[in-house]
Every structure is written in structure tokens, then in C-alpha cells.
Amino acid sequence: MNLTKQEKDMLNGGEGKGVQKAMEILVALGEIYNAEKMAGISSSQVSGVSYKNLGDAGIEFLNDWADNGARIKVKTTLNPCGMDLKNWKKLGIPEKFAENQLRIINAFKKMGIEPTCTCTPYFIGNKPKFHEHISWSESSAVSYANSVLGARTNRESGISALASAICGRTPVYGYHLDNNRKAGLIVNVECELKEISDFGALGCIVGKKAGNSVPFFIFKKGTNTNSDKLKSLGAAMAASGAVSLYHIEGITPEARGKDIILHYDSERIIIENLDEAYKALNSGAKKIDLVAIGCPHASLDELIEISKLLKGRKVNSTLWVATARKIREIAEGRGIIKEIEKSGAFVISDTCMIVAPIEDLGFKTMATNAAKAAFYAPFYCGVDVRFGSLEKCIDAAISGRWNNGT
């Protein structure tokens, strides 16, 4: 790999042990993937923050790195951790878990990282520009940054994204290069897509078929999209497959003009309906213990919609709505949180239904409108899942039961 003078200096320990370790990780990665050089990055998103995933070894590793002088050089945001940092007691998080989680957060703080703890950093000011090189982990955020914003990142691990944040560099390979951003799978969607859950269901089907190739969607005329639907689509494809970049004809930035973004031998598939995904993501659970909305973290628009659906109603199941703390604060100022919590629901921040230890909180069944959460929850949280539209999920929270249909 061709390294600049400054990069060589970092590698040789000129900026201290912490930076040296970070550069060693990046050089090793670059060599594995035949990168010719590094690029400067404008931001990083670091995943692997929950004590549930990191365990004790992770705490030691991060604290060691921080004590060796690792400090970030670029804007860096953190993924959700295992608990709401302010209201963890209210959610029933065990004391020991909280103690360990805080040791992880403190290690990141020592490195200069603000504990933003959200998977939607693009809603709270970490919004990279078109063609900017970034180094992000968290598969749904990677997909959003690549596809919806047109920035350039590989699907980094928490460690490689952190190493990039510390060096301000990333090895140039994969989705940093034009040729790898071309689509290899054309997807004609012939069915209607209305709800956020429909976009997630579509993502679930296409993610499985695409593997790690780049899909190019052609939607039925009149299909309405918005950032919440697209974040759900990308999150589901990254969960059921390894899709980190997609294009939508006329909508995403690299598919708006006449540029050829297709490989000459692209395959084509047709999606006629979403039944396969709705069936695969639904267990037979009737009684619903937990309804979890906000995967990826809910936007302000979603919070407003939820507050309208809950107006004048009381929940019978536990209802969690996960959102970034900054979005929560904005919503609080507008009276939206009060409106939602009047129903008995909790608006949670810094965490989510997958990375929080919900298996220790007594929940056996969960309903969600997020395909990614529905995909992971049985395995990560040991719950039976129901998956359907937001309205249906809110109805389940009110009645405590799931009625048939999506």
C-alpha cells in the first residue's frame, strides 16, 4: 500500500501507541483487500457499543486503547448501547449490566467521542455529503449513507470504524471505488409499497436474493418514498443479506441522472408481492408482551405519527419507541413525548430492542413494524415475533394481542 508521510509516521508510532494500533488495523485491512492507498474521511460511525455484545473482554480492550492515547480525529458518532443512559432503572435494566455499560461509554468518551448512541446519526448532524469518504459501521446506517446520501463507505466493523476515526483515514477499496458501486441485480417491484413495514418486507426478500451484490430497484409508478421508508428498506437488506448499497431509479442520488450504474450482465428479478417476508417474519404469537418501534431509530415524523395513533388511548403491553436522544429532546420541546407517554408507552433513547438485554426483562413475545428487528429478535433476544404495519403494532400495544393479518 502506498502510504503518505503522515500515515507512515502514524504506523511507526510517531503519534503514540493508540494511533499506531489503529493504523496497523487499517493497513492490515487494506492489504487483505488490495487497497492501493488510504483516503481521508469526513466522519465515522462506531458500532459495537452494547455490553450485551462486547462483554468484559470488550471493556478491557476499549479502555486499554483509550489509555494508550487513542483520540478521534474526525466527527464520530456512536451506535446504540445496551440501555437508556438516563432512564435505565425505569426500564428494569440490571444494576451490574448498567455498571459495565457505563465503563464502555466512558472509554469512548475518553477517546473524545460524544455518546450519541443512535443508529441514525444522519438525523442528528452526522450527515455526510455526496461522494465523501467515510468509515461507518452499523449496517443500516452504512446502507443509508451509501445509498440515500451517496457517500462512500464499506460495511466496517466497530473496530475498523474506530481505527479510522482515530487516524482520520480509511483504506480505499470496495464501495469507495466507482466500479464497485454499479448494480448487479435489477429488481422490478410490481406490487404496491405503502407502509414502512412494506419497505422492510421488500428488503428482507431482496437482501436474501442479492447476497452482497448491489440492487437497482425500479418501483411501480406512484410509489411514495421518504427517508423513513428508505432506512427501513436498507436495514432489512443488510440484515437478511449483506447489501450495503442500493439504487432506486430516479430517487437515490446515483440513479437520478442518465449515468450508467448497471453492470452489463446484471440479473433481473420481479417482486410481485411481499407475502414471503410477512410470512417468514411472523410467528404464531397471540399475546404480545412488548411492542418495539424505532428500528432504525425513529425520526421526528415517526414520533409525530405515533403520538397521533396513541391519542386518548392506553397501552396494555409494554410499548417502546426508540429514537436518538437529540430527536427525543426536539420532540420533548414540542410536547410529542408527553403525548406518547400519556398512553403508558416509553420513548427510549441510546438503545434499542435488539442491543438491550430484553431477554432478562421477562419479555417472551414482541411485535414490531421493523423487518430488521423482526429478523434478529428471535435469535438475539429469544422472543417470538409479530411483524406488521405501525398501525397494527400500536393496536397490539393497546389490546395486548395480535390480531391476524399484517
Ligand code: F3S
Ligand atoms: Fe438500530 Fe438497533 Fe435496529 S441499532 S437498526 S434499532 S437493531
